[in-house]
Amino acid sequence: MRAAVLILASVFALTPDAAAQQFAQRGFLDLSAPLYPQSAPNDGGHVLGEALFRYEASWRPGPEWALYGSIDARTDTHQQVDRAAHLSLWDRERARPAFEIRRLSALWHRGPVTVEAGKQFIRWGKADILNPTDRFAPRDFLSVVDNDFLAVPAARLTLERGNNTVDAVWQVRFVPSRIPLFNQRWAVVPQDVQIIDAGARYPGGPQLGLRWNHLGAGYEYSLSFFDGYNNLPFFEPVAQIGPAYAVQRVYPKLRMYGGDAAVPLRPFTLKSEAAYFQSPAGDYALYVVQLEKDIGEWSLVGGYAGEWDRSKTAAADFAPDRGLARAFLGRATYTIDATRTLTFEAALRQTGEGVWLRSEYSQSFGEHWRATAGFTLIRGEPTDFLGQYRRNSHAAIGWRYSF
Amino acid sequence: MSKAVLLPAVFALAAAPFAANALADEARRIVEEAQRRAHANSERYEGTLTVYGKSGKIAEKRWRYDRIGSHGNSKSVIRFSSPAEVKGVALLIVNHPERSSDQWMWTPALERNRRIAMQDRRRRFFGTDFSFEDLEERDAGQYDFRMLGEELLDGIPCWKIESRPKETKTSQYDRSIIWIRKDHYVWWQLENYSREKLVRRAKYGDLENVSGIWTARTVDMSDLREGSHTVLRLEKLDYNVPMKDEQFTLEALRREL
Numbered sequence: 001m002r003a004a005v006l007i008l009a010s011v012f013a014l015t016p017d018a019a020a021q022q023f024a025q026r027g028f029l030d031l032s033a034p035l036y037p038q039s040a041p042n043d044g045g046h047v048l049g050e051a052l053f054r055y056e057a058s059w060r061p062g063p064e065w066a067l068y069g070s071i072d073a074r075t076d077t078h079q080q081v082d083r084a085a086h087l088s089l090w091d092r093e094r095a096r097p098a099f100e101i102r103r104l105s106a107l108w109h110r111g112p113v114t115v116e117a118g119k120q121f122i123r124w125g126k127a128d129i130l131n132p133t134d135r136f137a138p139r140d141f142l143s144v145v146d147n148d149f150l151a152v153p154a155a156r157l158t159l160e161r162g163n164n165t166v167d168a169v170w171q172v173r174f175v176p177s178r179i180p181l182f183n184q185r186w187a188v189v190p191q192d193v194q195i196i197d198a199g200a201r202y203p204g205g206p207q208l209g210l211r212w213n214h215l216g217a218g219y220e221y222s223l224s225f226f227d228g229y230n231n232l233p234f235f236e237p238v239a240q241i242g243p244a245y246a247v248q249r250v251y252p253k254l255r256m257y258g259g260d261a262a263v264p265l266r267p268f269t270l271k272s273e274a275a276y277f278q279s280p281a282g283d284y285a286l287y288v289v290q291l292e293k294d295i296g297e298w299s300l301v302g303g304y305a306g307e308w309d310r311s312k313t314a315a316a317d318f319a320p321d322r323g324l325a326r327a328f329l330g331r332a333t334y335t336i337d338a339t340r341t342l343t344f345e346a347a348l349r350q351t352g353e354g355v356w357l358r359s360e361y362s363q364s365f366g367e368h369w370r371a372t373a374g375f376t377l378i379r380g381e382p383t384d385f386l387g388q389y390r391r392n393s394h395a396a397i398g399w400r401y402s403f
Numbered sequence: 404m405s406k407a408v409l410l411p412a413v414f415a416l417a418a419a420p421f422a423a424n425a426l427a428d429e430a431r432r433i434v435e436e437a438q439r440r441a442h443a444n445s446e447r448y449e450g451t452l453t454v455y456g457k458s459g460k461i462a463e464k465r466w467r468y469d470r471i472g473s474h475g476n477s478k479s480v481i482r483f484s485s486p487a488e489v490k491g492v493a494l495l496i497v498n499h500p501e502r503s504s505d506q507w508m509w510t511p512a513l514e515r516n517r518r519i520a521m522q523d524r525r526r527r528f529f530g531t532d533f534s535f536e537d538l539e540e541r542d543a544g545q546y547d548f549r550m551l552g553e554e555l556l557d558g559i560p561c562w563k564i565e566s567r568p569k570e571t572k573t574s575q576y577d578r579s580i581i582w583i584r585k586d587h588y589v590w591w592q593l594e595n596y597s598r599e600k601l602v603r604r605a606k607y608g609d610l611e612n613v614s615g616i617w618t619a620r621t622v623d624m625s626d627l628r629e630g631s632h633t634v635l636r637l638e639k640l641d642y643n644v645p646m647k648d649e650q651f652t653l654e655a656l657r658r659e660l
């Protein structure tokens with residue numbers, strides 16, 4: 001850890017003036033406050049305050065090399081952020097770390113070859129509303145519907161040859177998605193039952209992935225393969241103490257065969273993504289078909305996310321990817337002018353048992369400031385993935401200073 | 404009707420298609436000459452965009468523009484440097500001689516690129532008055548032309564030419580009218596029509612000879628439906644800068660911060 005900090009400091013703080021033109025940086029300070037009108041059985045809080053400072057920088061010591069670094073510093077009023085002044089590198093903490101090395105990687109590039117090693121973001125897939133093939137992208141799901149990606153420590157080799165790109169990824173250390181805290185409203189636990197987190201059993205092996213992408217004349221598609229572990233856990237009871245259950249998070253093996261495609265047609269653009277998963281808990285497939293269309297300043301995306309479950313097993317798990325399947329999903333964005341936008345998002349389960357609606361108004365002020373105000377409505381049955389969060393409808397305001 | 408009147412009329416009618424063809428050929432020759440004179444193997448500039456709404460200036464944006472290749476066979480990358488919240492957002496445009504361009508947008512916050520659909524190109528580019536399509540290079544080979552005549556524009560003699568996209572070209576515009584300066588073969592005004600209604604007008608200005616190429620250093624694009632306009636100023640403009648194809652790929656988009 002100390003070594004990582006020293007590298008970061010030496011790379012970015014001691015950048016020589018001679019290379020100043022090769023140095024790029026950006027960041028922001030984000031303040032937000034979700035307001036929940038209803039209390040949850042395990043969480044009586046109504047108003048949260050959250051602050052996030054993010055700094056990103058890159059330095060190119062030569063034409064073939066680049067170094068990237070990014071740090072987060074955050075705090076909140078609701079203890080979703082760890083109070084210890086600890087600098088996280090591996091993203092395995094249950095709560096969000098107060099300080100985190102978000103990205104730290106080195107890139108080498110010559111001709112068609114690009115190699116990046118270190119903690120980095122790897123995104124696969126072409127769909128916008130759900131990405132079944134996006135296997136190297138664990139997320140922070142502490143607030144399930146407002147999530148952020150986590151980087152993974154990996155080596156990535158990319159070869160570009162004409163219209164073909166091959167991406168090979170070797171992830172050396174497993175990074176789990178961060179799931180809701182049991183004493184917070186986004187963890188829905190049975191009433192009169194106390195759940196105690198008994199830690200996690202993290203897989204020790206590496207994860208591998210291979211993706212081939214082809215650009216055709218007005219279309220593109222890719223095939224992908226992943227062999228590793230699910231970054232979303234199963235819960236395994238390990239002890240019972242009265243009404244309290246101690247559960248351990250277990251991350252099962254997962255193998256994926258996937259593909260995605262984008263075909264711009266005259267009336268709309270068709271994007272599709274599908275993946276077949278083999279797991280000890282049972283095989284299943286997820287797929288997305290989405291259409292995009294612009295009408296004036298409206299940008300519309302709508303589609304269906306489906307699931308095919310071969311085993312039909314019911315496991316105690318946290319799986320927002322599967323939870324959002326069998327649903328109609330959509331997003332509409334209206335650009336009012338150069339400074340103002342309006343966004344609407346929706347997910348409706350095909351059974352009608354769960355619905356999620358979000359609207360957001362956003363306006364920038366000058367070169368640096370942006371304010372947002374929005375409202376999220378969640379309704380449905382307690383047995384439904386979305387419906388279980390029906391007490392978590394909320395309004396939110398945010399203020400961001402970017403630099 | 405006497406023979407003296409009828410014969411010239413018949414000849415005039417018979418000659419009309421040939422005259423129209425000759426005018427179309429002349430119009431194409433002028434546009435192609437303008438394209439030839441603007442030819443450069445690469446181009447780089449830093450663009451400053453000032454967006455004016457109905458009530459005055461509302462935003463300023465900056466980007467860096469890199470292009471390799473030339474009309475019909477070029478690739479370009481537009482990368483925002485300001486305002487801070489869009490710093491790093493990039494657009495890759497791959498132009499094709501026989502069809503509409505392919506475009507991808509890189510969004511750093513998502514760490515991924517996203518293909519921009521053909522029909523998406525009528526949308527305003529990041530709230531400016533340029534649509535995604537307006538950022539494409541216009542290759543003469545993808546349009547039919549018709550000479551409309553000659554006209555003084557701001558006191559400068561110009562050819563006035565109508566262009567219509569060929570069937571293979573997907574465009575939001577049914578037709579455009581181009582004013583080309585007669586002295587330097589430089590585009591001086593462009594009016595774009597959709598459903599026979601004038602929707603956008605680009606006025607060019609600050610003509611300067613840069614590395615032997617006469618170039619308008621400002622483009623004032625008006626969206627006549629919205630009543631807003633955006634002024635693009637080309638700074639640090641240079642042509643034939645050494646560049647490599649590998650700087651214009653999807654991978655290259657993610658290599659920059």
